Amino acid sequence: MTRAVLSLGSNLGDRAGHLRAAVHDLDDVLLVASGVYETPPWGDDDQPPYLNAAVLVHDAGATPRDWLDRARALEATAGRVRDPDRRFGPRTLDVDVIAVWSDGGEPVLSDDPELTLPHPRAHLRAFVLRPWIDIQPYGRLPGHGWLTDLLNAEPLASDALAISPRPDLRLESN
Ligand SMILES: Nc1ncnc2c1ncn2[C@@H]1O[C@H](COP(=O)(O)OP(=O)(O)OP(=O)(O)O)[C@@H](O)[C@H]1O
Numbered sequence: 001m002t003r004a005v006l007s008l009g010s011n012l013g014d015r016a017g018h019l020r021a022a023v024h025d026l027d028d029v030l031l032v033a034s035g036v037y038e039t040p041p042w043g044d045d046d047q048p049p050y051l052n053a054a055v056l057v058h059d060a061g062a063t064p065r066d067w068l069d070r071a072r073a074l075e076a077t078a079g080r081v082r083d084p085d086r087r088f089g090p091r092t093l094d095v096d097v098i099a100v101w102s103d104g105g106e107p108v109l110s111d112d113p114e115l116t117l118p119h120p121r122a123h124l125r126a127f128v129l130r131p132w133i134d135i136q137p138y139g140r141l142p143g144h145g146w147l148t149d150l151l152n153a154e155p156l157a158s159d160a161l162a163i164s165p166r167p168d169l170r171l172e173s174n
């Protein structure tokens with residue numbers, strides 16, 4: 001049995017539609033969805049702004065690997081095409097497995113390149129932590145500490161200032 005935080009991002013096509021479709025697809029495991037945020041591109045400036053959100057999901061039978069498979073399936077449904085020359089380039093939908101916890105609430109740690117847990121760049125990304133803190137205000141990023149501390153320290157504090165809530169684009173929560 002595992003819980004996971006997944007991060008959702010889109011900056012191509014019907015951005016809000018891609019996020020909504022992903023959340024709809026996760027309906028059977030969804031505990032709560034964050035607000036939607038407009039965020040400047042991170043890691044590759046020459047692309048449109050993203051919409052980002054985060055979800056907390058739970059499945060009695062899911063292994064950590066099942067969450068990755070589910071994330072990939074959601075990206076495929078959104079027609080994501082990978083450009084090998086642009087690692088952080090534009091995409092219809094990006095779903096990352098940010099952190100996973102076992103039944104007892106212990107964080108799952110992994111250095112497997114196929115599924116690194118927690119996600120190796122989550123602590124650098126205000127676009128991940130800002131939505132996440134909506135749904136877990138007392139949340140901790142395993143190995144890095146409280147979300148509040150991470151978001152209130154540089155460089156993320158400055159990045160967070162450039163993030164705009166989009167209350168007009170609410171996602172469904174169960
Ligand atoms: N926690 C994780 N969540 C999602 N993918 C992961 C994770 N750890 C390792 N990966 C691997 O990373 C590879 C690249 O994933 P992807 O193409 O989504 O990267 P990206 O979204 O461009 O970059 P980033 O992972 O930095 O957001 C995938 O093949 C996947 O197996």
Ligand SMILES: Nc1nc2c(c(=O)[nH]1)N=C(CO)CN2
Nearest residue numbers: 009039040041042050088127
């Ligand atoms: N703002 C923002 N920037 C990104 C995002 C994302 O979801 N939001 N995803 C990326 C993929 O690695 C690269 N850069």
